[in-house]
Amino acid sequence: MHRDQMSEITVLPGTNRNGKREGFDQIIIRPGDTLSIVGPTGSGKSAFINDIEVLAQADTVTGRRILVNGVPPSDEMARDPSKKPIALITQSTRVIADLDVSRFLELHIEARKQTHIKDLIENTIALANEFTGEQITRAMSMTALSGGQTRALLIADAILIGRTPILLLDEVENAGIFKERVISCIKECRKTVIFVTHDPYLALSTDRRIVMSNGAVVKVLEPRERERATIARVSEIDDLLWDLRERIRSGDLIGEEDAIDEEIGVPA
Amino acid sequence: MKLAIIAGPASVGKTAVVRQIIREFRESSNPAYVKIDVVRAFEDEELREEFGIPTRKVYSGDLCPDHAGIMVLQDAISWAQNVGSGLLIIESAGLCLRCTPYTTQSFGIAVLSAVSGSNSPLKMAPMIAQADMAVVTKTDLVSQAEKEVFREYIKEVAPSIDIIETNATQGTGMRYLMKALAAYPDLSDAAQIVLRGSPPLGVCTICVGKKEIGWQHHFGVIRPLEEADNIYRGD
Ligand SMILES: Nc1nc2c(ncn2[C@@H]2O[C@H](COP(=O)(O)OP(=O)(O)OP(=O)(O)O)[C@@H](O)[C@H]2O)c(=O)[nH]1
Numbered sequence: 238m239h240r241d242q243m244s245e246i247t248v249l250p251g252t253n254r255n256g257k258r259e260g261f262d263q264i265i266i267r268p269g270d271t272l273s274i275v276g277p278t279g280s281g282k283s284a285f286i287n288d289i290e291v292l293a294q295a296d297t298v299t300g301r302r303i304l305v306n307g308v309p310p311s312d313e314m315a316r317d318p319s320k321k322p323i324a325l326i327t328q329s330t331r332v333i334a335d336l337d338v339s340r341f342l343e344l345h346i347e348a349r350k351q352t353h354i355k356d357l358i359e360n361t362i363a364l365a366n367e368f369t370g371e372q373i374t375r376a377m378s379m380t381a382l383s384g385g386q387t388r389a390l391l392i393a394d395a396i397l398i399g400r401t402p403i404l405l406l407d408e409v410e411n412a413g414i415f416k417e418r419v420i421s422c423i424k425e426c427r428k429t430v431i432f433v434t435h436d437p438y439l440a441l442s443t444d445r446r447i448v449m450s451n452g453a454v455v456k457v458l459e460p461r462e463r464e465r466a467t468i469a470r471v472s473e474i475d476d477l478l479w480d481l482r483e484r485i486r487s488g489d490l491i492g493e494e495d496a497i498d499e500e501i502g503v504p505a
Numbered sequence: 506m507k508l509a510i511i512a513g514p515a516s517v518g519k520t521a522v523v524r525q526i527i528r529e530f531r532e533s534s535n536p537a538y539v540k541i542d543v544v545r546a547f548e549d550e551e552l553r554e555e556f557g558i559p560t561r562k563v564y565s566g567d568l569c570p571d572h573a574g575i576m577v578l579q580d581a582i583s584w585a586q587n588v589g590s591g592l593l594i595i596e597s598a599g600l601c602l603r604c605t606p607y608t609t610q611s612f613g614i615a616v617l618s619a620v621s622g623s624n625s626p627l628k629m630a631p632m633i634a635q636a637d638m639a640v641v642t643k644t645d646l647v648s649q650a651e652k653e654v655f656r657e658y659i660k661e662v663a664p665s666i667d668i669i670e671t672n673a674t675q676g677t678g679m680r681y682l683m684k685a686l687a688a689y690p691d692l693s694d695a696a697q698i699v700l701r702g703s704p705p706l707g708v709c710t711i712c713v714g715k716k717e718i719g720w721q722h723h724f725g726v727i728r729p730l731e732e733a734d735n736i737y738r739g740d
C-alpha cells in the first residue's frame with residue numbers, strides 16, 4: 238500500500254507518570270482531522286506525538302500503542318522513512334549535520350524516495366522563505382541557520398519532501414515564524430494535522446482538543462459550534478497582536494492611536 | 506548459547522543498548538556480559554548490580570583493545586557456558602574505528618549516535634559494513650529530517666544493512682533488534698569461530714616499542730605521507 242492512501246491512526250492508552258492507565262479507550266485520527274494537544278509544560282504533549290511518530294508499541298515511557306488503519310503497523314512502515322505516513326516537526330529543531338541546506342534537503346529527498354530533486358530543493362527553500370523573515374539560501378550551512386529559519390525549513394521540508402498525509406507540529410508558534418502562513422499552507426494541502434500548542438488561537442481552531450496532565454490524556458474535547466464566537470474574537474485579537482509584533486520587530490514606535498482595548502472591544 | 510558482539514565509538518550508547526537487551530532476555534536466556542576497555546570500565550559492576558547477571562571486564566592495557574577482545578574471546582565463551590548463560594554479550598571499547606571485532610557465529614551490532622555528525626558513518630565504515638545491524642541511538646535529540654538524513658549516510662557505507670533508530674535509554678524501536686537476535690542461531694562450534702574481516706596490519710617497529718617519529722626510522726609495514734593510500738586498504 239502506498240503511504241498516501243493509508244492514514245487512519247488509532248492511539249491506544251498507556252499510563253501516566255504514576256503508572257495509572259489513561260482515561261480513554263482509543264483516540265482515532267481520521268484523514269483530514271485537525272487536533273491540538275494542550276496542557277501545562279511537562280505534561281507529556283511532546284511524548285504523545287513522539288509516540289505517533291515512532292509508531293510506538295508499548296516501547297516508550299508512556300506505554301501507548303499506535304495502530305495504522307486498525308492494525309499494528311508493519312515493520313517496514315515503521316522503519317523505512319519512504320513508507321512512513323507521518324512527518325514530525327520536533328520541539329527542538331537544532332541541527333547537528335555539517336551540511337549545507339541544499340545537500341541536507343537532497344539527502345532527505347533520497348531518504349523519502351522523491352523525484353525531481355533540483356526543483357524540489359528550490360521549491361522547499363522558497364516555501365521556507367514564505368514562513369520566515371530572514372531569507373534562507375541553498376549554500377547556507379544548516380548549523381548556521383537561526384532557530385526560526387531551521388523550523389521554517391523543516392516545516393517546508395515536511396510539507397514538500399515528506400509529503401506525508403499526517404503532520405505533527407510541536408509548538409510551531411515558538412520560533413517567530415509566520416504561523417498564519419504555515420497554517421493556511423497546511424490547510425491547502427488537506428493534511429491530517431496535530432498541533433502541540435500553547436497558543437489559544439491554534440488550540441481553538443482545531444476540530445478536537447486533547448488535554449494532558451501528568452503524562453496522560455485527561456480529556457478529549459470536541460467543541461464543534463460551541464466555541465465559534467470565541468474563535469472569531471480570538472482571531473481578531475490575534476491579528477492585532479500579530480500586526481503589533483511585526484511593527485515592533487521592524488522598529489516602529491507604537492502610539493496612542495493603537496490603543497487596543499477600543500479597537501477590538503476587549504473588556505478592560 | 507548465543508553470542509552478541511557490540512561495537513561502536515566511545516559514549517555512543519553501547520551500554521544503553523546492552524541494558525535493553527538484558528531486560529529483554531533476562532528471563533529466557535540468563536545473559537552474561539563482558540566489557541573490554543583500555544584503562545577503566547564500570548559497566549560490569551553496574552550491570553551486575555542492576556540485573557544480578559554474571560559480568561566481567563578485561564583491560565587491554567598496552568594492546569589494541571579490539572585485538573585484546575579477540576584474544577580473550579575463546580576463554581570468555583567457556584566462562585559464559587560454565588556459568589550457564591544462554592546469551593553472551595561482548596561490549597567493545599570502541600576506540601579503533603578500523604578494527605571490527607565481529608566474528609562468525611555471532612550477531613554483530615554496530616552502535617552509532619545520531620548526534621555525532623553526519624560523517625561519522627563514513628569514518629567507521631568497516632565497523633558498520635561487517636555488522637548484522639546498525640543501531641542509531643539518541644534519535645530523541647534530533648529532528649525527524651535529520652534522523653532520516655543520517656540514515657542515508659549509513660546506507661552509503663552499507664546499502665543493505667538493517668538500521669534501527671532508537672532512544673536507547675527508553676528502548677524505543679528496539680523490538681526489531683530483539684526479534685533478530687532471538688532468531689539468530691546459537692553458536693554451533695566455538696573452536697571454529699573466526700573474525701569476519703581482516704584486522705589492520707599492526708606489524709611495524711612502533712609495535713615493538715621504538716618511539717622515533719617518521720617512517721625512515723622504522724621497518725615492517727611503513728607509510729610515507731605521499732602515496733599513503735596504496736600501503737593497505739581496509740575491507
Ligand atoms: N538522550 C539519549 N541519551 C542516550 C541514548 N543512549 C545513550 N544515552 C546516554 O549517553 C551516555 C553514554 O551512553 P553509554 O551507553 O554509557 O555509552 P557507551 O557507548 O557504552 O560508552 P563507553 O562504553 O564508555 O564507550 C549516557 O549518559 C546515556 O544515558 C539515547 O538514545 N538518547
Ligand SMILES: Nc1ncnc2c1ncn2[C@@H]1O[C@H](COP(=O)(O)OP(=O)(O)OP(=O)(O)O)[C@@H](O)[C@H]1O
Nearest residue numbers: 252253254277278279280281282283284298299452
Ligand atoms: N506517561 C508518561 N509516563 C512517564 N513519563 C512521561 C510520560 N509522559 C511524558 N513523560 C516524560 O515527561 C517528560 C516531559 O514530557 P514532555 O516533554 O512530553 O512534556 P511537554 O508537555 O511537551 O512539555 P513542554 O510544554 O515543556 O514542551 C519527558 O521526559 C517525558 O519522557
Ligand SMILES: [Mg+2]
Nearest residue numbers: 282283328407
Ligand atoms: Mg514539549
Ligand SMILES: [Mg+2]
Nearest residue numbers: 519520548596
Ligand atoms: Mg559502555
Ligand SMILES: [Zn+2]
Nearest residue numbers: 569571601604
Ligand atoms: Zn585496532
